[in-house]
Amino acid sequence: MKSEANIYFDESGFTGNKLLDKQQKYFSYASVVSDDIEAKGLVEHIISKYKIQSGEIKGGSLVKNRKGRRAIDEIIKTMSGRIKVSISDKKYALAGKFFEYIFEPSLQRNSMLFYNANFHKFVSTILYVELTSRGAMAEEIFEDFENLMRSGDFGGLKALFSATKNPDISPVLELILDFAVMNKKSIVEELEGYAGEGAGKWVLDLTNTALFSILAQWGLEYDELTAYCDNSKPLDHDQELFNAMVGNTSKKFTSVAGFDSPITFNLKEPINLVDSKNAYGVQLADAVAAAFVYACDSKNQDEYATKWRSIIEDVVIYGSVFPDFDHIDLSRLEVQTNFVVLKELVARSKNKQCLLEGMPDFMAYMTHVLQANPMIKRKA
Incomplete structure (x- = not known):
């Protein structure tokens, strides 16, 4: 295991708690291992070589044209072996959050029984299929759920907690809705005072989960980590979990459905929230994050989308959130x-x-x- 690493992070596709955003289907959180001197040299080289007018690498702009994609590809090649990415299909992530906050309150005394049976993935994948292919009823349920988690306003849960049957509802979605209706009390008790308040305002956002998962994976390779992240409202609201990892040298894992995942890592200091304009490593991470959002969109079929898709297994971490239809x-x-x-x-x-x-x-x-x-x- 190597001794220490500086790791830079940034995202692409951020829409906060709005996981149903139609223009941003995917959320990517990327990391690169580098140092200030190397990162500055690479950024300045890319800006000069590809004549980037803004003076700053912005992946979301670069992926829109071939020259920009060529610039990003050079960054990815240069940083090969020092990249880890978490990427999520936002609708599937929302379906997973639905299980977590609608089902788990009633099952939490033995929730691992259900997680080990992949029951959560069964429910989440059913919900994802309903959300993407069934239309109005599923969309209404999810919008109400999203509004609840953003605002904490339980009065607006018309579709979710309605006992009215819709003739177009599928039998499995009807069962899921029946469960929500009949377990409303435990759901409300679990969320009251949390949803829409403080860090709870960002409960559907994927930033913290992605950052934690990537740091845990880097922790398998380095004894000590220093993390630099682009300024983020979700991170600014809640760093308690990350602060607990400062100086934490223990190596702990959790096992779910036969997979062991790390849940600890050792931070040298609290997360550094920085301005990307002055943090060159963050600019590199921004370019990488944009590349994998671009690659995951099936409508993109150019040489770079194809090339980046081919390395997804090498750089995308376990725990990224995508549906696996084997679960249904x-x-x-x-x-x-x-x-x-x-x-x-x-x-x-x-x-x-x-x-x-x-x-x-x-x-x-x-x-x-x-x-x-x-x-x-x-x-x-």
Whole structure:
């Protein structure tokens, strides 16, 4: 393991709590390992070589033309091996937040049971499909959820907590909505006094989560990290979790669904919030972040989009937020079990039964039953 690193961060596609923004489908948070001298030299070289008039590297502007994309590509090649990126499909991220704040309050006493079964991914992926393909009803639910998390105003939750049935609603979305309606009390108790207040104003923003995840990955390679981030309202509101990592030399991991992920790292000092105009490493990170938002947009098919897509596996960290439709493939045993679990949770909610009592045994039993008698037989 190497001793220490200066790491520079910036984002592309930031819309704060507005994850349904139609012009910005993806959020990318990028990092580069460098130092002031190297970063300044590379930025000045790129500005001079590609005749960048603003005197500052702005990835969002550069990706709009071929010369700018060529400039970004040179940065990526120069920084090869020293880049890590978190990138998220915002609609899927919103679906994940929906599970976290609508389902988890009622399941939190044994939430790992559901996470290890990928139940959260089953629900989130269903919601994502509904949001992207079903139209009005799903969109209304998500808009109400977004408004709640931004404002903390529970009075506006017309669609989410309405008991009215819509004839166009899909059976699985109806189950999810039924769960929300019948567990309203625990949801409200969990969010009251948090949503829309202080750091809670940024609860749907992806900046803090992305920064933490990237730092944890760099912590596997370096003993000590110094982080420089472009000024950010979400980071400015809440650095408590990062401050806890200052001088933290422990190495801890969490295991979810068979994957071990680092949850600690050692910061030399608190996060440095800087102005990108004077922080050359942040300008490099800005260019990288813009490149991967550009690459993830399927409408971009030029040589640079194709090239950057080819290195996604090398630079994009585990924990980036994209839908995996295997989690709703009903031919899979795990998916069939999660569908039955959703129905059981709704049934228990209707009957005012404990949602968690005996649930491990129920899930194990249903897995055994469905192994012997699957809903749909998987094709060989």
